[in-house]
Amino acid sequence: MLRFGLIACSSIARRRFVPALKRSAHARLERVGSRDPARAEAFAREVGCAKFGTYEEVLSDPEVDAVYISTPIAQHDEWAQRAAEAGKHILCEKTAFRSHAVAREIVALCARRGVRLMEAFSFRYHPQHALVQQLLGEGRIGTAKFFHGELTFPRPAAGDFRLDPDRGGGAFYDAACYPVAAALMTLGARPAAVSAQLHLEAETGVDDAAAITVVFEGGAVAQCVAGFGLHFRSRYSVLGTGGRIELERAYAIPPDRVTGVVVETDPGTERIELPAVDVFELMIGEFATEVQSGRRERDFEGRLLQQSAVMDAALRSHREGRIIPLNGYGA
Ligand SMILES: NC(=O)c1ccc[n+]([C@@H]2O[C@H](COP(=O)([O-])OP(=O)(O)OC[C@H]3O[C@@H](n4cnc5c(N)ncnc54)[C@H](OP(=O)(O)O)[C@@H]3O)[C@@H](O)[C@H]2O)c1
Structure with a gap:
């Protein structure tokens, strides 16, 4: 099971990502993250997750394998960079990054850190x-x-x-x-x-x-x-x-x-x-299966770069x- 941490208690996380994660046979929710710890706690209680905290606490949790980034679009770059530096795989909401130059930098950083990056076009x-x-x-x-x-x-x-x-x-x-x-x-x-x-x-x-x-x-x-x-x-x-x-x-x-x-x-x-x-x-299943296989059979990053x-x-x-x-x- 791929263990996900949330970067943001967004509307899309509440409506679609977390319910799908709970049904997934391939991944599960490990820790909820929010800018506001009280909001993280309330969201975690609502979705039945024992661990919650700040975005930084999600990134420093060794039991989190991957993050789902669903901040507003302008904040994706910063949190994807920080997640990659922390060695977390990244499922990032669309539009992942607002420029192709930034997309290339973050794809290169992920490759150096040995983590996978997918733009969440579910x-x-x-x-x-x-x-x-x-x-x-x-x-x-x-x-x-x-x-x-x-x-x-x-x-x-x-x-x-x-x-x-x-x-x-x-x-x-x-x-x-x-x-x-x-x-x-x-x-x-x-x-x-x-x-x-x-x-x-x-x-x-x-x-x-x-x-x-x-x-x-x-x-x-x-x-x-x-x-x-x-x-x-x-x-x-x-x-x-x-x-x-x-x-x-x-x-x-x-x-x-x-x-x-x-x-x-x-x-x-x-x-x-x-x-x-x-x-x-289905998206979570493919991402988790690919990440856990350790192989590069699906070109998530190439698709993100072409789109950007x-x-x-x-x-x-x-x-x-x-x-x-x-x-x-x-x-
Ligand atoms: N795949 C899809 O079907 C789909 C559908 C809708 C949206 N999306 C994408 O998902 C992402 C989020 O969309 P949404 O509609 O769910 O957004 P939203 O409800 O506004 O949630 C964004 C979250 O980002 C966090 N955040 C961090 N910095 C923020 C800031 N400066 N201002 C406001 N919030 C900030 C907040 O969570 P905390 O307070 O907990 O940190 C907030 O709840 C976007 O990239 C959007 O394009 C995808």
């Missing part, structure tokens, strides 16, 4: 994506040419870190990362160039809308949009030379939610229903008003 673990890749591989919609992904939701409540630029807020880091990750996973080709535009809110200074276009080697194009203050949408579709595949619910998927994949081709439209799964439990290169290039494109080629990006 959505990837839903079997619906493997089904889409299988259908694409079988040529069910011909050659995939366009990916369209969107993640939009109502405005976060006042005080939420998503509305604070100093804590890494904005739709770009919190939401646009999802359709970008889905496009990289689905199209399976190397990203060649990126362009993006963000809309910044005058009152908060964070972006409330982001549109990112990624052109892939071989010519497929992904259009990714994200924003808040909007109707909820959590989808992607792939348009090919002979059909189209759409996921009804692509990203944040409650563990009791049945999902559907719709395949449109000339003979007609088929809806394939997939049973509910807990993507957090594309996101970093998107931000540069927005700032510089030009298309950013990705060849050797950040090398």
Whole structure:
């Protein structure tokens, strides 16, 4: 069993990570950490964990093997660095790091310290994506040419870190990362160039809308949009030379939610229903199994670096008003 310590008593830790950890056959909760020791104690009592304390106490606990970092995005770098220095494996919430340069530094530090690092894109673990890749591989919609992904939701409540630029807020880091990750996973080709535009809110200074276009080697194009203050949408579709595949619910998927994949081709439209799964439990299982095997069969770090290169290039494109080629990006 991989023994996890929590770096932050966040909403996502309470709603999804800890319940999944409690069900996991591969990992368990060892110690709860919070900036506020009283908050750590209350959370630990609520979830039935005997040990709690500050973030520093989580990192110095020899019985903690790995940490789950779910602070606001701007605090991920510091705690990932400190966790790596303390010899802890790291499961870090998305967006892991706000720049590709920092991502590269932390991946290198983890390699030196012999610890593994995964960006917690739990959505990837839903079997619906493997089904889409299988259908694409079988040529069910011909050659995939366009990916369209969107993640939009109502405005976060006042005080939420998503509305604070100093804590890494904005739709770009919190939401646009999802359709970008889905496009990289689905199209399976190397990203060649990126362009993006963000809309910044005058009152908060964070972006409330982001549109990112990624052109892939071989010519497929992904259009990714994200924003808040909007109707909820959590989808992607792939348009090919002979059909189209759409996921009804692509990203944040409650563990009791049945999902559907719709395949449109000339003979007609088929809806394939997939049973509910807990993507957090599946993610924890893969992370724990890989870490405990001591082997490097899954390239968590390479996936994190590719994602951060594309996101970093998107931000540069927005700032510089030009298309950013990705060849050797950040090398
Ligand atoms: N994978 C998913 O499905 C998913 C869904 C939602 C969010 N997320 C990601 O998870 C992370 C946390 O999101 P959330 O919505 O759970 O956030 P949240 O409820 O605001 O929790 C963040 C926690 O970070 C700690 N923290 C440390 N420094 C802080 C600071 N300066 N200001 C405020 N809090 C601070 C606090 O815990 P303590 O007081 O206990 O230290 C706080 O409870 C983000 O990276 C987000 O993008 C992932």
